[in-house]
Amino acid sequence: MSEETKNRADMSFLEHLEVLRWHLVRSSIAVLVFMIGIFSFKSFVFDEIILAQKSSSFWTYELFCKISHWLGKGDALCMEDISFSLINITMSGQFTMHLVVSLIGGLILGFPYILFEIWRFIAPALEAKERKYARGLVFSGSFLFALGILFGYYLISPLSVQFLGNYKVSDLVENQISLSSFISTVTTITLACGLVFQLPLIVYFLAKVGLVTPEFMRKFRKHAIVVVLILSAIITPPDISSQVLMAIPLLILYEFSIFIAKRVIKNQ
Structure with a gap:
């Protein structure tokens, strides 16, 4: 056991909170x-x-259009010009959005x-081998x-x-989207x-503490698919293409997480 680990083990609960506070302060x-840097480059951002x-x-719209032409579909996948206009309806609206x-x-x-500060906080409580793997999680995460x-x-x-920008219930209604609504969506x-x-990172830690096993994740794979579809529907707008595009990588990540959990159990 390292000296740092011994010192951490001798700390009281309040002393642990003090250490955590400084990690949060540095974060x-x-x-x-970074916020100040981004705030300074308003026009570019x-x-x-x-x-x-x-x-x-x-870039995405042009890529879809090129794919459409490559497949011989003409302009079928080419995106239309987005017809809505952005408006600001509050005095401090633009400044507030700049800060947000x-x-x-x-x-x-x-x-x-x-993530690096999180690793620094938990590292003293880990063994040397565990610390090696945890260091790699900073990069992976x-x-x-x-x-x-x-x-x-x-x-x-x-x-x-x-x-959402081109959707209309009637041609009699023009889309004038507030700046806050547009930025919030993006x-x-x-x-x-x-x-x-x-x-995968969350599953790794859950597997380390014994809350998740690969057998458990395989058993509830069907339930996970339902949860992924619901989550995709919440994150994306109500069009099926976006939901499918969101669900596919999540399902791939779920299968990859099973592999991660399997490796964790094997190493233990």
């Missing part, structure tokens, strides 16, 4: 630094990232460091989170914007995808 500072999905020249986007961006960019963010931003979110879907891609 908050990292998020704040909004014009090139957040509001880019409103343009028919967005900066905060979410700070959380996304600071996520790897937050960051990679899965980035993969989920890219998946949400480049696939689920633009399809949601395309569907950021919520993107961030949610990043978080749900942490499933």
Whole structure:
């Protein structure tokens, strides 16, 4: 047992909370630094990232159009020009959205460091071999989170914007979407995808403490499929294509998580 582990074992509950507080403080500072950086590049962040999905020249829309032509379907998969306009209806609306986007961006960019601080907090309680595996989880969790963010931003979110922005109950009704509603849709879907891609990491820790086994996950695979479909319906807009696109990677991640749980049990 290392000296650091012995010292941690001798700590009281309040002393553990004090250690945790400083990990949270450092994580908050990292998020704040990224938030300030994002806040400073307002034009790039909004014009090139957040509001880019409103343009028919967005990368995803052009890719779908190229695939359509490659399959000989003409313009069948080409996205229409999004006809809605964005409006701001409150005095502080644009400034508030600027802060919200900066905060979410700070959380996304600071996520790897937050995982690193979590690892630093739990590392003293782990054995040397466990610490080696846990160190790799910082990279794995960051990679899965980035993969989920890219998946949400480049696939689920633009399809949601395309569907909801062009949907009309009647030609007599024009879509004028509030800025807050548009940004909320894009950021919520993107961030949610990043978080749900942490499933293998969550299963790893649950398997380590004995709450999940591969046999348990195989037994309730059918139930998991239902939960995945419900979760996909909550995250995505009410069109079947987005729900299917969201459900497929989640089911793949579930199967991969079974493999992770199997490895954990085998190592133990």
